[in-house]
Amino acid sequence: MEARRDSRSEMILLALPSTFTYSEARRSGLSEYRLYRLRDEGVIEVIGRGLFRRTDADAPVDIDLLTVARRAPMATLCLTSALARHGLTDEIPTTIDVALPRGAHRPTVPAPVTWHLFDPDTFGIGRTTVPLDEQTSIGLYDAQRSIIDAARLRHREGSELVYGALRRWLRRHGSSPSELLAMARQFPQAERTLREALEILL
Structure with a gap:
């Protein structure tokens, strides 16, 4: 059951842009619990208040400007x-x-x-x-x-x-x-x- 939830979370995450807001994540179907678990697992990082970025994003960016x-x-x-x-x-x-x-x-x-x-x-x-x-x-x-x-x-x-x-x-x-x-x-x-x-x- 946990693997199925993880798979669904990964699919939702891949459908989001590389940088996304808390609201965008919630509207896409990620629960608050799963969102912050992905953070704790190092799959995403917090780059600002309510702003996240996937750690596997291809191109490096200037986080400050972003x-x-x-x-x-x-x-x-x-x-x-x-x-x-x-x-x-x-x-x-x-x-x-x-x-x-x-x-x-x-x-x-x-x-x-x-x-x-x-x-x-x-x-x-x-x-x-x-x-x-x-x-x-x-x-x-x-x-x-x-x-x-x-x-x-x-x-x-x-x-x-x-x-x-x-x-x-x-x-x-x-x-x-x-x-x-x-x-x-x-x-x-x-x-x-x-x-x-x-x-x-x-």
């Missing part, structure tokens, strides 16, 4: 974290810079996150996504938007961040200051700073 993306679907890597991903800074942030639309819920996550609340009207400008596993992606601002955000928040992030990122971006083949400034027009607090910086660097 928990953030599952808790906040609009989460978008920004500022130093985004610039580092684009190879535009050598700074290694001590926390993950994540943007959400102003007014959105900031969930509690085990990952070291600094939340940034951006204007909902411009939140989607320059936003792309990066796949984390077969069903989960996280937002990522493109290089131009990341430079613009560094410029408009230079009083908090430091001027060297924007100057260093801009300098590297300009050295890249195909980088177009006119495209950067066209996007910056939608962020008046950044446009003047970027124009002045470009005059110095070009």
Whole structure:
């Protein structure tokens, strides 16, 4: 009888995505007892509050980003974290810079996150996504938007961040200051700073 229950649990588990929530597991037919027994047996691991991942999942993932993306679907890597991903800074942030639309819920996550609340009207400008596993992606601002955000928040992030990122971006083949400034027009607090910086660097 126990083997039959184990077999059924394994079938349910295989039907779930590699990363799943407690609610998804329960809706699929796993009892709370069986769910936590699978955890104790090492078949699944807890990666966040009410969030689980199969230990036999094929591809390795960034668990911190995965928990953030599952808790906040609009989460978008920004500022130093985004610039580092684009190879535009050598700074290694001590926390993950994540943007959400102003007014959105900031969930509690085990990952070291600094939340940034951006204007909902411009939140989607320059936003792309990066796949984390077969069903989960996280937002990522493109290089131009990341430079613009560094410029408009230079009083908090430091001027060297924007100057260093801009300098590297300009050295890249195909980088177009006119495209950067066209996007910056939608962020008046950044446009003047970027124009002045470009005059110095070009």
